[in-house]
Amino acid sequence: MxxxxxxxxxxxxxxxxxxxxxxxxxxxxxxxxxxxxxxxxxxxxxxxxxxxxxxxxxxxxxxxxxxxxxxxxxxxxxxxxxxxxxxxxxxxxxxxxxxxxxxxxxxxxxxxxxxxxxxxxxxxxxxxxxxxxxxxxxxxxxxxxxxxxxxxxxxxxxxxxxxxxxxxxxxxxxVKADFTHRTHAAPPFADTRPVVLYTPHWQQHRSSWWRWGAEVVRRIVADGRYNLIFAPHQRLVERAPEVADLMREIGDLAHVHCDIDGFAMVDGSYTGVADVYLGDTSSQVIEFLMRPRPCVFLNAGGAVWEGDPNYVMWGCGEVVEEVADVVAAVDRAALMHAEYVKIQVEFAGQSLGxxxxxxxxxxxxxxxxxxxxxxx
Missing domain, CATH: 3.40.50.2000 (Glycogen Phosphorylase B;)
Known part of the structure; x- marks a missing residue:
């Protein structure tokens, strides 16, 4: 051959x-x-x-x-x-x-x-x-x-x-789009509540975790209307060991799925099954947008992001400037998605080929x- x-x-x-x-x-x-x-x-x-x-x-x-x-x-x-x-x-x-x-x-x-x-x-x-x-x-x-x-x-x-x-x-x-050995083909929950995927970046200057992360997770969990997949970058726990503590605190709840080191974190499972992406600057959002869906971005560091090419992905959804607005922004995400579909398709196509x-x-x-x- x-x-x-x-x-x-x-x-x-x-x-x-x-x-x-x-x-x-x-x-x-x-x-x-x-x-x-x-x-x-x-x-x-x-x-x-x-x-x-x-x-x-x-x-x-x-x-x-x-x-x-x-x-x-x-x-x-x-x-x-x-x-x-x-x-x-x-x-x-x-x-x-x-x-x-x-x-x-x-x-x-x-x-x-x-x-x-x-x-x-x-x-x-x-x-x-x-x-x-x-x-x-x-x-x-x-x-x-x-x-x-x-x-x-x-x-x-x-x-x-x-x-x-x-x-x-x-x-x-x-290339990753051709990977065929995913862990999950369906959301890892017993019910059909909308699934929110929160994936904070592992580098502190790019991440929402250190300023807002635990509060973001607790607000969504306490709201109770969403299934939450909390699956940060594999390397985050190396720098923020408190991530594991929070996972132990909430991991047994029926509407929460935590993953700190599983292969599903990296094989496309979670970006494939989630309904709403919640994050900061992780490139996982681009993978998520292979199929356009609602996105919410967390500006925990107060970045002046508009017009900055480093934050071009933030044009694909609402950008939250106050942590207290997180749940409301997730609520709005599906209703506002039509405003972002064209931007998402163009952004994903240019980024992923x-x-x-x-x-x-x-x-x-x-x-x-x-x-x-x-x-x-």
């Missing part, structure tokens, strides 16, 4: 948080389904190994390998985000093993330290995880990638405006790079 000239081995790095998996794994499936190129998946924990072993069973060209420093952790098979071994030591110890690869694919920037600091024959391909106006695009490690796959042409142009080489950036569409076939296009770009790379 391999196209003429496409010789060599492709390595994928699954060394980071589980949130990276749905952005990277669809490319593995697409590459394995359309070629006979040998594929190695390097994993850092037994959680990664369990998930990928289950999913790759139909693909004989895929081999799962334990990275040096591999960690065996408590694992119930559901994909809960594990405590990770330190990534830099893993990367340094992995370096000799990657010499046999022609292409190395990653979904995070830390792995790009290898081609930035060491002479390597392998060409690195960086695929995006998350999109949005606040993505960190100026990191010098990005220039070490031979090819960067981004969702949309708009995203690609932001890099070209920074002087990156055009031939090194390709818009493929939103195509929402079907992104993984296949990404696999095609990897094969083209493989064909252009001289055999060893």
């Amino acid at each position: 391999t196209r003429p000239g496409a010789r060599g081995k492709v390595a994928f790095l699954f060394l980071g948080e589980t949130l990276l998996i749905p952005h990277l794994y669809p490319i593995v499936e697409a590459l394995a389904a359309t070629s006979d190129v040998p594929i190695e998946l390097w994993v850092s924990t037994s959680v990664h190994e369990t998930l990928l072993t289950r999913w790759t069973a139909p693909f004989p060209t895929v081999r799962i390998r334990r990275a040096p420093g591999f960690s065996v952790v408590a694992d119930d098979g559901s994909g809960r985000n594990p405590v990770l071994p330190a990534k830099i030591p893993i990367l340094l110890r992995l370096l000799p093993y990657l010499r046999s690869a022609t292409i190395v694919v990653c979904a995070e920037q830390t792995s790009l330290w290898l081609p930035r600091l060491f002479p390597m024959r392998a060409k690195f391909v960086k695929t995006s995880h998350g999109v949005g106006s606040m993505s960190a695009r100026d990191d010098p490690r990005r220039r070490a990638a031979a090819l960067t796959l981004v969702p949309s042409e708009l995203e690609r142009l932001t890099y070209l405006d920074r002087g990156f080489a055009p031939e090194r950036f390709v818009a493929t569409g939103y 195509a929402v079907e076939g992104g993984a296949a296009r990404a696999a095609g770009e990897i094969l083209r790079l493989l064909e252009a790379t001289p055999a060893r």
Whole structure:
């Protein structure tokens, strides 16, 4: 099945948080389904190994390998985000093993330290995880990638405006949209109350959590007319351990579903089943808007956001300036949604690009790079 000239081995790095998996794994499936190129998946924990072993069973060209420093952790098979071994030591110890690869694919920037600091024959391909106006695009490690796959042409142009080489950036569409291993296909509640998804960002300067978060949650819970999915970014609890305390306080309520480390937080389950998005600057809102629905944004930091391109997503719904207005804004969201549908469709389309076939296009770009790379 391999196209003429496409010789060599492709390595994928699954060394980071589980949130990276749905952005990277669809490319593995697409590459394995359309070629006979040998594929190695390097994993850092037994959680990664369990998930990928289950999913790759139909693909004989895929081999799962334990990275040096591999960690065996408590694992119930559901994909809960594990405590990770330190990534830099893993990367340094992995370096000799990657010499046999022609292409190395990653979904995070830390792995790009290898081609930035060491002479390597392998060409690195960086695929995006998350999109949005606040993505960190100026990191010098990005220039070490031979090819960067981004969702949309708009995203690609932001890099070209920074002087990156055009031939090194390709818009493929939103790869995560092709991820097929979701945890939940329906809301995790016994009744049909509208579902509000609250997903505060993990970085304090971008987040509503530190100023408003607990009060936002308590107001919605006390109101009682909504089912609440409280599923913040996986890394928030590292910086705000009180998140776990609040989850223990409310987690047994029938109309509350809390998730602090489950795979459903990152596999598209919650953005798929929610009726209203409630958040701040998380790129999850863009994923939510693959299907236009009501949004409410929390300006907990008092940002002067109108006209600021970093907050362009806030044009997709009402922006709350006072925490006391949160429940009323959620009430209004469905009634006001017609005012925002056109804006949402345009914003999501520009940010995500195509929402079907992104993984296949990404696999095609990897094969083209493989064909252009001289055999060893």
